[in-house]
Amino acid sequence: MPPQEKVSKKTGRTKLSYWRAAQSKYVLGNPRLTQMLMEFDRNKITPELMMKVEKVLSDPEFTYEKAYTASAAATGIFKWVKATRDYFYIFKEVEPRRDAFMLSNKQLLDKRRQLEEKQGKIQ
Numbered sequence: 530m531p532p533q534e535k536v537s538k539k540t541g542r543t544k545l546s547y548w549r550a551a552q553s554k555y556v557l558g559n560p561r562l563t564q565m566l567m568e569f570d571r572n573k574i575t576p577e578l579m580m581k582v583e584k585v586l587s588d589p590e591f592t593y594e595k596a597y598t599a600s601a602a603a604t605g606i607f608k609w610v611k612a613t614r615d616y617f618y619i620f621k622e623v624e625p626r627r628d629a630f631m632l633s634n635k636q637l638l639d640k641r642r643q644l645e646e647k648q649g650k651i652q
Contacts, residue, residue, distance in 0.1 A: 530547075530550040530551065530553065530555055530556055531550065532545035532546055532547045532549075532550050533545070533546050533549040533550045534546070535549055547585060547591070548599060548603070551603070551606070557600075557602050557603075557606075566609055569613070571613055571616050571617065571620070572620060574613070574617050579614065579617050582610065582613075582614055583614070586610070586611070586614065591607075593607055593608075
């Protein structure tokens with residue numbers, strides 16, 4: 530959800546509020562929210578999306594304590610976003626290694642098959 534504009538009580542200027550957007554019927558008011566979070570494909574997160582997430586997480590107004598005082602739902606979503614961010618960076622580091630392992634495993638199976646064929650010819 531894109532952020533909604535909100536007038537700051539301290540400065541009187543408008544600022545973007547992700548919390549106001551999250552309170553809408555599309556996020557916290559959505560009865561399928563937990564299912565949507567569970568079905569979210571973390572492997573398909575793009576670096577561009579992660580840059581947006583990092584921008585929000587670097588905001589000093591977006592802290593665990595503020596989420597905790599706002600609501601239990603905000604606290605859970607805050608933890609989910611942080612865990613998803615951590616997963617993104619771990620997946621980014623592990624994915625090339627996993628791909629290399631899968632390739633070497635395939636090569637091993639091919640070589641074993643070739644070896645079995647040659648052993649069959651020898652016998």
